[in-house]
Amino acid sequence: MWVILSLGIVYLGFSHCRSYSYDYSLTCTDGQCLWSASDNNILQYSTKYNNDPDNIRVNTISFPKYDLLESELVRVDSNGDFADSTKMRSDKKQKFGYSIRLRVRQPAEPNSRLKVEKHIMFLPYDIGRRSARSGSKSIQDFIDAGDSTTFKFNKSKNITFLGVLSILAGCVSLLSAIIFGRWSEQPRRTKKSS
Numbered sequence: 397m398w399v400i401l402s403l404g405i406v407y408l409g410f411s412h413c414r415s416y417s418y419d420y421s422l423t424c425t426d427g428q429c430l431w432s433a434s435d436n437n438i439l440q441y442s443t444k445y446n447n448d449p450d451n452i453r454v455n456t457i458s459f460p461k462y463d464l465l466e467s468e469l470v471r472v473d474s475n476g477d478f479a480d481s482t483k484m485r486s487d488k489k490q491k492f493g494y495s496i497r498l499r500v501r502q503p504a505e506p507n508s509r510l511k512v513e514k515h516i517m518f519l520p521y522d523i524g525r526r527s528a529r530s531g532s533k534s535i536q537d538f539i540d541a542g543d544s545t546t547f548k549f550n551k552s553k554n555i556t557f558l559g560v561l562s563i564l565a566g567c568v569s570l571l572s573a574i575i576f577g578r579w580s581e582q583p584r585r586t587k588k589s590s
Contacts, residue, residue, distance in 0.1 A: 412558055429458070464500055467532045472522060
């Protein structure tokens, strides 16, 4: 029983890490760019933004390099939504995180020649001010350097604190089960006196 419970805790740790993992990337080669997202919460975000024509979050978006217009450092709330910090007091700004938003030209409708500017949240998570600033700057430098042919920028997360903690606790418990054999001591059997 102890071994099965320990293996269950290890399994829960691995599944927690897997459930909260993500990988967002922007790859540009030979004048064509591809933004891709691999996220277990992507369905939540794509259904959330389908009604908003100004924001799009889907699995992949392909576009020519000349349609990539700008990369900017933005503030995001805990749900990964863009937060306009210019209209907020400084004490309210502190609760928002930092992320990257891309401005691209996309067709107004499927199979349309007319293109409109749309904003794509590069990733809907707080990645920290320094990381978001350096990522936004490297993407903007690629946009400004018109003759560059290849570029790749990637942000990913594969482990969580709770997942690693569960895996370690399960491994310690499993090791204890192998060494000691049981969770608790068996009560001593006493002889009845006659």
